[in-house]
Amino acid sequence: MITVSISGESFYDVHIGPGASDLVGDFLGGAAKALLIHQPVMSARAAEIREQLKGTVDVLLAEVPDGEDSKRIEVAAFCWGIMGQADFTRSDAVIGLGGGAATDLAGFVAATWLRGVRFVNIPTTILGAVDASVGGKTGINTAEGKNLVGSFHAPAAVLVDTTILATVPDTEKRAGFAEIAKAGFIADATILDLIESDVAAALDPTSEVGTDILRRAIQVKATVVSQDFTEQGLREILNYGHTLGHAIEHAERYRWRHGAAISIGMMFAAELSRMTRGLSDAAVDRHRHILGEILGLPIAYPSGRWETLLATMRRDKKARGAALRFVLLDDIARPTVTAVADESLLFAAYGEIAG
Numbered sequence: 001m002i003t004v005s006i007s008g009e010s011f012y013d014v015h016i017g018p019g020a021s022d023l024v025g026d027f028l029g030g031a032a033k034a035l036l037i038h039q040p041v042m043s044a045r046a047a048e049i050r051e052q053l054k055g056t057v058d059v060l061l062a063e064v065p066d067g068e069d070s071k072r073i074e075v076a077a078f079c080w081g082i083m084g085q086a087d088f089t090r091s092d093a094v095i096g097l098g099g100g101a102a103t104d105l106a107g108f109v110a111a112t113w114l115r116g117v118r119f120v121n122i123p124t125t126i127l128g129a130v131d132a133s134v135g136g137k138t139g140i141n142t143a144e145g146k147n148l149v150g151s152f153h154a155p156a157a158v159l160v161d162t163t164i165l166a167t168v169p170d171t172e173k174r175a176g177f178a179e180i181a182k183a184g185f186i187a188d189a190t191i192l193d194l195i196e197s198d199v200a201a202a203l204d205p206t207s208e209v210g211t212d213i214l215r216r217a218i219q220v221k222a223t224v225v226s227q228d229f230t231e232q233g234l235r236e237i238l239n240y241g242h243t244l245g246h247a248i249e250h251a252e253r254y255r256w257r258h259g260a261a262i263s264i265g266m267m268f269a270a271e272l273s274r275m276t277r278g279l280s281d282a283a284v285d286r287h288r289h290i291l292g293e294i295l296g297l298p299i300a301y302p303s304g305r306w307e308t309l310l311a312t313m314r315r316d317k318k319a320r321g322a323a324l325r326f327v328l329l330d331d332i333a334r335p336t337v338t339a340v341a342d343e344s345l346l347f348a349a350y351g352e353i354a355g
Helices: 020-027 040-053 073-085 100-115 126-132 170-186 189-197 208-227 234-239 242-251 258-276 281-294 303-314 343-353
Strands: 002-006 012-017 033-038 058-063 093-098 118-123 137-142 145-152 157-161 324-331 334-340
Touching: 002 208, 012 020, 012 208, 020 040, 020 118, 020 157, 033 040, 033 073, 033 100, 040 058, 040 093, 058 073, 073 100, 073 137, 093 100, 100 118, 100 126, 100 137, 100 145, 118 126, 126 170, 126 208, 145 242, 170 189, 170 208, 170 234, 170 258, 170 281, 170 324, 189 208, 189 281, 208 234, 234 242, 234 324, 234 334, 242 258, 242 303, 242 324, 258 281, 258 324, 258 334, 258 343, 303 343
Parallel strands: 012 157, 033 058, 033 093, 093 118, 118 157
Antiparallel strands: 002 012, 137 145, 324 334
16 A cells, blocks of 8 residues: 655555555544445445445445536535434545546535535546545536636545556546546646557556556645645646636536546646746647657647637636636746737637637
8 A cells, every 4th residue: 555645734545556545444434434426437436335334334325426416506506404303413424436527526515514524535547546536626517617616625634545546447547537647747747758658558547657647646636735734825736727627617518528628738737838938849849749649638629719718717716817827838837827818819829729
């Protein structure tokens, strides 16, 4: 078992290894009851956890829709209803079992019930393991955009069970690797080297290389979050590719995989970095090679969608007045946050990725 620690305003550990989800009972803080929020595909594992904790914790199951369909106020209200009817108190807990959407929802439910109860994340996708479940950002979507309603609420622990991650379909693993590649582009270039050297080993979370990549990506986030829990400065670099990426998700009514949208967003950010920060052609080409050729992720989007995307980006929580804020690169592993008010520059960068 490998452990990555998050410090700063909130201290907790991320445990990575086979069977990590079996440790969940150790982090519920003596709760008498726990609401286990899970997606349909995890029904059997949820039942196993309930049985495992029987006699110690009364586990109530809340099955929620797959993907972003779970991140709606109606679904959160469904969970609150279960907790209310079961008389959950501040000493009780929430468990999030599933992909990033499930752990985002679970964290939001925990953050808002009685103004905050303990919760534990068990991510079951690569994306959830390296991004959504770590860092304490919780949230739900609205008709106007993604994650516009949410709270900062740190988990008691994150349990990354590599045995579960190994069962994820290859397409889902590759989509999750968009966030892993992001960690490489903004902070740890060794991640990029490992992906380029042996993508098959990289995509296997039970291999030595795959586990090391998971650890490295989680460590990047842990280091940033430990210094800036509520995104007052440094944490913004974790949004590399997300400004346009979130707009694409909204335009596609959240039917796209998050990693697919973020891949295009990073390609856009790389092109904008070339135009405004002097990012080298080689660095931009490396984005295209890793994301498009090695991982097989999309790196282009239709040219006729720009105005729709721009309108959505203006509502993004990263916007400040008339200027849109982007995480850009001066070089690989040298990110900077830049406000861009010139729409012609944005349009020119989009033209480089328009299909």
